[in-house]
Amino acid sequence: MDTNFQPVLSINDLSKSFDDTVAIDHFNLAISQGEFITLLGPSGCGKTTLLRLIAGFEKPDRGTIFLDGVSIIPLPPEKRKVNTVFQSYALFPHMTVFENIAFGLRLRNVSSQELKETVGAALEQTKLASFAGRMPSQLSGGQQQRVAIARAIVNKPRVLLLDEPLSALDARLRSEMQVELKRLQRELNITTILVTHEQDEALSLSDRVVVMNEGEIAQIGTPREIYEEPSSLYVARFIGDINLLPATIEGRNVGDTLGATMLGQQISLNSSLDFSPGTKVQILLRPEDIRLDRDIQEDMPRFSGTIVERRYRGATLDTTIQLDHGPTIQACEFFDENDPDFDYQIGERVEVSWVRGWEVILPDEE
Amino acid sequence: MKNKVQLFSISLISGWVMLFGGAPLLLLLITSFLKQHPEKFYQFSFSVQSYFQLIDPAYLDIFLRSVRLAGLTMLFCLIFGYPFAWFTGRLQQHFRAAMLIMLMIPFWTNSLVRTYAVRMILGTHGLLNKALLAVGITESPIRFMYTDSAVVLGLIYLMLPFMILPLYANIEKFDYRLVEAARDLGAGPLQTFSSVVFPLTLPGILAGCIMVFVPTMGLFYVATLLGGARNLLVGNLIQHQFLVSHNWPLGSAMSVILILMMAAMLALYWLVLRRFSARGQVYHA
Numbered sequence: 001m002d003t004n005f006q007p008v009l010s011i012n013d014l015s016k017s018f019d020d021t022v023a024i025d026h027f028n029l030a031i032s033q034g035e036f037i038t039l040l041g042p043s044g045c046g047k048t049t050l051l052r053l054i055a056g057f058e059k060p061d062r063g064t065i066f067l068d069g070v071s072i073i074p075l076p077p078e079k080r081k082v083n084t085v086f087q088s089y090a091l092f093p094h095m096t097v098f099e100n101i102a103f104g105l106r107l108r109n110v111s112s113q114e115l116k117e118t119v120g121a122a123l124e125q126t127k128l129a130s131f132a133g134r135m136p137s138q139l140s141g142g143q144q145q146r147v148a149i150a151r152a153i154v155n156k157p158r159v160l161l162l163d164e165p166l167s168a169l170d171a172r173l174r175s176e177m178q179v180e181l182k183r184l185q186r187e188l189n190i191t192t193i194l195v196t197h198e199q200d201e202a203l204s205l206s207d208r209v210v211v212m213n214e215g216e217i218a219q220i221g222t223p224r225e226i227y228e229e230p231s232s233l234y235v236a237r238f239i240g241d242i243n244l245l246p247a248t249i250e251g252r253n254v255g256d257t258l259g260a261t262m263l264g265q266q267i268s269l270n271s272s273l274d275f276s277p278g279t280k281v282q283i284l285l286r287p288e289d290i291r292l293d294r295d296i297q298e299d300m301p302r303f304s305g306t307i308v309e310r311r312y313r314g315a316t317l318d319t320t321i322q323l324d325h326g327p328t329i330q331a332c333e334f335f336d337e338n339d340p341d342f343d344y345q346i347g348e349r350v351e352v353s354w355v356r357g358w359e360v361i362l363p364d365e366e
Numbered sequence: 367m368k369n370k371v372q373l374f375s376i377s378l379i380s381g382w383v384m385l386f387g388g389a390p391l392l393l394l395l396i397t398s399f400l401k402q403h404p405e406k407f408y409q410f411s412f413s414v415q416s417y418f419q420l421i422d423p424a425y426l427d428i429f430l431r432s433v434r435l436a437g438l439t440m441l442f443c444l445i446f447g448y449p450f451a452w453f454t455g456r457l458q459q460h461f462r463a464a465m466l467i468m469l470m471i472p473f474w475t476n477s478l479v480r481t482y483a484v485r486m487i488l489g490t491h492g493l494l495n496k497a498l499l500a501v502g503i504t505e506s507p508i509r510f511m512y513t514d515s516a517v518v519l520g521l522i523y524l525m526l527p528f529m530i531l532p533l534y535a536n537i538e539k540f541d542y543r544l545v546e547a548a549r550d551l552g553a554g555p556l557q558t559f560s561s562v563v564f565p566l567t568l569p570g571i572l573a574g575c576i577m578v579f580v581p582t583m584g585l586f587y588v589a590t591l592l593g594g595a596r597n598l599l600v601g602n603l604i605q606h607q608f609l610v611s612h613n614w615p616l617g618s619a620m621s622v623i624l625i626l627m628m629a630a631m632l633a634l635y636w637l638v639l640r641r642f643s644a645r646g647q648v649y650h651a
Contacts, residue, residue: 057549077550078552083551084546088543090543103548103553103561107557155551
């Protein structure tokens with residue numbers, strides 16, 4: 001894969017506005033063969049517009065999109081070698097499952113033998129073989145979803161575009177379909193762009209996640225990078241639950257740490273970044289980074305507080321702690337097999353800290 | 367208690383339908399099987415004489431002529447009405463309402479009056495000829511009046527809303543994302559229309575065609591006013607039997623045949639709709 005440096009899809013300086021609203025702003029992105037990219041962001045961040053620009057349903061104000069090195073901007077949707085799975089599925093209600101899937105092949109005058117085989121294979125891949133003769137209205141939401149996927153992949157698109165394909169399904173079906181989608185994508189080695197506002201979908205499916213904000217890239221990276229090293233408060237807030245604690249930088253300590261004051265205590269932070277003394281920052285801590293009482297490591301600062309809420313979650317015990325001199329903190333602790341009775345009472349006094357080095361320092365944007 | 371209310375409502379409705387729908391039809395049917403009488407409207411004894419008279423080639427000619435003119439009217443209404451209904455259906459909500467109101471406003475004027483207005487425009491010294499003369503397209507006035515074209519034009523003008531409204535009702539429910547899906551899968555605009563848009567709007571097309579074709583067959587005054595005596599249609603013929611020849615049995619027999627033909631068209635429409643719903647289709651007009 002790495003021997004071929006030409007990206008399958010490359011977006012150069014793309015911009016698109018509707019009336020006075022900027023949907024896509026000087027956007028750049030290159031996607032390589034077989035990659036699974038997710039465009040993640042809240043509604044109105046431009047992710048669906050970007051997908052529609054690639055599919056050809058919108059014309060950009062400026063910039064180009066290259067597919068295999070050739071600009072596809074002048075091409076109408078039917079001439080672009082990309083296929084879309086629509087949010088609403090948009091199955092043809094007057095055609096059977098088989099005819100829906102065969103639609104693209106029929107337009108390319110594929111021989112009837114090849115058509116049967118190709119559609120048959122797609123039906124197998126999506127576990128729809130026994131539904132070939134049904135009408136879309138006779139299918140469940142999950143089955144309709146699979147028809148929509150089969151109808152797209154049967155054309156062997158260079159890039160598969162998925163527009164919030166799982167948003168209409170219930171939670172259990174959604175995670176099932178996530179697994180199936182990922183399996184299909186891996187088996188067929190299809191370059192895929194997924195648009196979603198569900199962060200767990202983005203994290204579990206993608207090779208790379210593009211977090212979008214107002215038509216621009218807020219951050220791009222692997223799911224792990226996005227989750228563990230968010231580059232801004234915006235990204236941190238969007239992905240996962242977070243605790244934010246205000247702090248002020250004092251200066252660089254001996255060694256590799258930064259000195260800072262947080263909630264009246266001296267702390268040292270792991271960071272290669274340099275902040276000038278006096279800079280206000282936010283310390284980002286995930287609930288699972290938090291440690292309470294006897295789990296706190298040596299030399300870590302301790303903040304005292306009171307348990308105000310506890311939620312038993314099966315694998316974890318989630319608590320909310322009101323700090324004596326600061327905000328409330330969300331903590332998420334895994335049950336320890338050595339201590340099956342581990343629990344807290346509401347109102348219990350605890351000491352709070354975090355795992356050394358797991359903190360993320362973000363510039364204070366507010 | 368609830369049953370009594372139900373019974374009352376059902377008997378009221380069926381009574382209404384029987385009185386104002388069933389009874390006149392029955393009278394018409396009975397009259398068509400009565401004997402003709404040279405002086406009175408009819409003679410009260412059974413006869414199929416009127417139906418045999420209908421086999422006359424002269425009547426068949428008029429009938430075919432009516433079918434042809436009504437068919438032409440229907441076709442032109444479809445050609446003009448479909449794009450209008452399609453683009454109106456694609457407009458934003460408040461623009462749609464404006465378009466439909468503009469379509470409805472002429473309805474507030476009596477259609478007979480509007481047919482006279484068409485006469486004013488098409489006449490030898492009418493607006494159209496004046497305009498053509500002024501621009502210099504023609505040297506002397508063109509005769510538009512008392513031609514088949516004038517009749518069809520008048521019919522199109524009167525019937526166009528009857529095509530557009532059922533079409534619009536169907537197209538408004540059409541999911542435009544299906545067009546995008548078809549384009550995305552490689553269909554050009556024409557293929558998208560023929561394989562997706564047309565089959566899904568077919569119930570609306572059929573409903574519109576029936577709504578135009580059926581009344582057009584009986585619209586006698588348009589042919590009288592714009593086509594003159596030469597332009598006899600089935601509607602004129604029936605009117606003539608009742609009001610001029612005083613031959614009620616023959617007029618009734620003609621009406622019965624016309625009603626049967628309309629019933630056949632409605633049955634066809636119903637069959638198509640049923641095929642759609644058997645496939646789980648919900649795109650009723």
